[in-house]
Amino acid sequence: MRILVIGGGGREHAVIKAIKKNNEVKEIYALPGNGGIAEDAICVNIGAKDVDKIVQFAVENKIDYAIVTPDDPLVLGTVDALEDKGIPCFGPQAKAAIIEGSKAFSKDLMKKYGIPTASYEIFNDEDKAIEYLKTQDMPIVIKADGLALGKGVIIAQTLDEAIDAVHSMMSDKVFGASGDNIVIEEFLTGPEISVLAFTDGKCVKPMVSSMDHKRAHDGDEGLNTGGMGTIAPNPYYTDAVAKECMEKIFLPTINAMNNENRTFKGCLYFGLMLTPKGPKVIEYNCRFGDPETQVVLPLLESDLLTVMRAVTDGKLAETEVKFADKSACCVVMASDGYPQHYEKGFEITIPNEQKPYVYVAGATQKEGKLVTSGGRVLNVTATAPTLKDAIEKAYERVEKIHFDNAYCRRDIGKRALDAIKENK
Ligand code: AMP
Ligand code: GLY
Numbered sequence: 001m002r003i004l005v006i007g008g009g010g011r012e013h014a015v016i017k018a019i020k021k022n023n024e025v026k027e028i029y030a031l032p033g034n035g036g037i038a039e040d041a042i043c044v045n046i047g048a049k050d051v052d053k054i055v056q057f058a059v060e061n062k063i064d065y066a067i068v069t070p071d072d073p074l075v076l077g078t079v080d081a082l083e084d085k086g087i088p089c090f091g092p093q094a095k096a097a098i099i100e101g102s103k104a105f106s107k108d109l110m111k112k113y114g115i116p117t118a119s120y121e122i123f124n125d126e127d128k129a130i131e132y133l134k135t136q137d138m139p140i141v142i143k144a145d146g147l148a149l150g151k152g153v154i155i156a157q158t159l160d161e162a163i164d165a166v167h168s169m170m171s172d173k174v175f176g177a178s179g180d181n182i183v184i185e186e187f188l189t190g191p192e193i194s195v196l197a198f199t200d201g202k203c204v205k206p207m208v209s210s211m212d213h214k215r216a217h218d219g220d221e222g223l224n225t226g227g228m229g230t231i232a233p234n235p236y237y238t239d240a241v242a243k244e245c246m247e248k249i250f251l252p253t254i255n256a257m258n259n260e261n262r263t264f265k266g267c268l269y270f271g272l273m274l275t276p277k278g279p280k281v282i283e284y285n286c287r288f289g290d291p292e293t294q295v296v297l298p299l300l301e302s303d304l305l306t307v308m309r310a311v312t313d314g315k316l317a318e319t320e321v322k323f324a325d326k327s328a329c330c331v332v333m334a335s336d337g338y339p340q341h342y343e344k345g346f347e348i349t350i351p352n353e354q355k356p357y358v359y360v361a362g363a364t365q366k367e368g369k370l371v372t373s374g375g376r377v378l379n380v381t382a383t384a385p386t387l388k389d390a391i392e393k394a395y396e397r398v399e400k401i402h403f404d405n406a407y408c409r410r411d412i413g414k415r416a417l418d419a420i421k422e423n424k
Contacts, residue, residue: 002027003305004058004066004087005041006048006073008034010332010361010379011290015069016040017359018297018304025305029061035370036360036378048073055081063087067308071147074266074286075101090308092286096257096264100286103183104145113256115249116280120185126170129182133162139187144169146178153224155187190275191236191419192282194292197250197270198307200316201263204250208299208323209237210292211416216339218411225339226376229412230330231387232295235419236274245272245279253284265311294359294379295328327387329394329413331380332361336407338375346372346404354397357381372403387413387420 001024005012008030016028017040031054033043046053049072058066068078068091077094091097098105110117118141123129133140142165144152152175156162162184169179197206210232216222237245249270257264269285269292288296297304301322310319335342348370350358359381362374380401382393391413398408 001025001064002062003029004054004061004063005030005033006054006066006068006078007070008032008037008043008048009070009290010359010376011288011293012069013037013040013359013361014294014297014379015067015288015304017356018300019067019308022303022305029057029063031057034360034362035364035366035373036358038365039355049076051076051078051081054078055085058082058087059085065089065305065309065312067091069288071097071100071285071287075147088309088312090266090312092264092266092268096262096266097286098262099257099264099268099284101147102145103143103283104181106281106284107183107185109253109256109260110281113252113259115252115256116278118186118188118280118282120183122181122183123166123170124181126166129166129170129184130163132184133159133166136184138162141185141187142166142169143183143185144175144178145181145183146175152178188273188275188280188282190273191234191415193234193237193241193272193274193279194230194289195237195245195250195270195272196289196292196296197268198311198316198321199254199264199266199268200311200314201254201258201265202314203317204246204254204268205316205321206242206246206250207296207321208232209234209242210289210295211236211413212289212292213409213412216409218409220415223339225334227289227291228332228334228376228409230291230295231391231413231416232292232299232328235387235416235423241274241279245270249279249281265314291330291332291376291379294330294381298328298357298381298383299323299326324383326383326385327390328381328383329387329390331394331398331408331412332376333378333380333398333401333403333406333408334376335362335372335374336405338407342375343405344372344374348372348377348401348403350378350401354380354400357397358401372405377403377406387416391417
């Protein structure tokens with residue numbers, strides 16, 4: 001089989017390494033891929049948002065199956081365009097990807113179908129939004145409606161901060177057209193849980209749960225980032241919570257999308273918060289999470305490509321999706337300064353024996369060497385029978401890898417370990 005993977009980050013590297021295990025796979029093309037992915041796939045310099053060129057490439061190269069993982073190409077309808085040419089895909093069509101593409105859509109969906117989430121109002125008028133803010137308790141959460149590189153969420157502690165946030169989104173357009181509509185919602189508290197789930201629109205099979213670490217610095221301090229590390233499974237996701245999520249969130253969401261004539265097929269990401277009143281949805285993503293995928297896929301015992309094709313063919317119910325009874329940790333090695341200014345172009349050295357466990361996120365090939373090219377550079381992973389051992393092993397691997405100006409959080413998984421200890 002000739003496989004096409006759209007995207008070029010650590011998540012795509014993890015997907016590619018997993019599908020390579022399938023004997024039927026002959027060639028994998030990554031569009032655009034990156035300097036590290038180039039060791040596992042043929043990288044082609046076509047951007048993940050360039051739908052026309054992607055489709056042309058897929059047709060010309062007789063692609064048998066395409067995997068679309070990033071949000072932008074999904075929301076832009078890449079799957080629809082490939083399917084129109086008869087190329088089967090993993091990923092939702094645009095009409096279903098809207099579950100991530102518009103927060104106003106997803107909030108209204110949850111309200112209509114009684115799926116637990118923070119209470120909210122949607123505004124397209126700044127004055128009305130500010131009038132509303134004056135009637136609300138602080139802190140409060142302000143979200144740009146559309147995609148904003150995961151940055152369109154502001155938690156305001158005071159009314160002044162909230163008014164500034166609304167103004168920056170609606171008048172100053174800091175998130176572009178994504179801020180034409182905004183969602184103002186209740187501030188929730190509790191541990192966060194990420195659950196990725198395979199669904200073919202008929203059945204839903206959740207993957208092992210995980211925990212992201214979004215802030216730049218230890219102790220959850222500093223700016224929000226795309227994610228500085230992950231662990232799996234998430235100790236807050238007990239069997240009882242899993243059951244409640246299945247009944248009140250996962251199945252109702254799949255059914256709601258079917259009812260709206262927007263059947264979702266692919267990987268649906270549930271960003272959950274375990275509030276004192278039970279689990280609530282913080283956000284939906286229409287795709288694999290990054291860097292959640294980097295801890296979830298190493299624990300998958302079933303063949304990823306087989307599961308993906310079962311999703312496409314509507315045969316997920318008959319297909320086994322099995323995870324190892326182990327733990328995983330992923331530490332993101334970033335360029336110092338990320339998510340703000342950082343330097344790039346530094347040579348990266350990864351010992352050969354570590355390469356199977358390292359997913360490359362932001363690096364390029366220059367004169368035959370791998371050099372840093374992004375804020376988040378490498379995802380260093382490990383699995384082990386216990387979470388404590390997985391964390392130690394991941395950090396041991398980090399020590400063996402080098403590039404100038406490397407930075408990583410030193411406390412990935414600490415909160416999860418503390419939670420495990422408290423429960424004992
Ligand atoms: P999102 O981009 O929707 O995932 O939001 C980014 C982060 O903001 C989440 O991971 C939460 O930590 C936080 N957040 C979003 N919505 C809320 C909320 N209603 N209450 C508290 N925190 C929130
Ligand atoms: N880790 C959060 C995301 O993929 O959006």
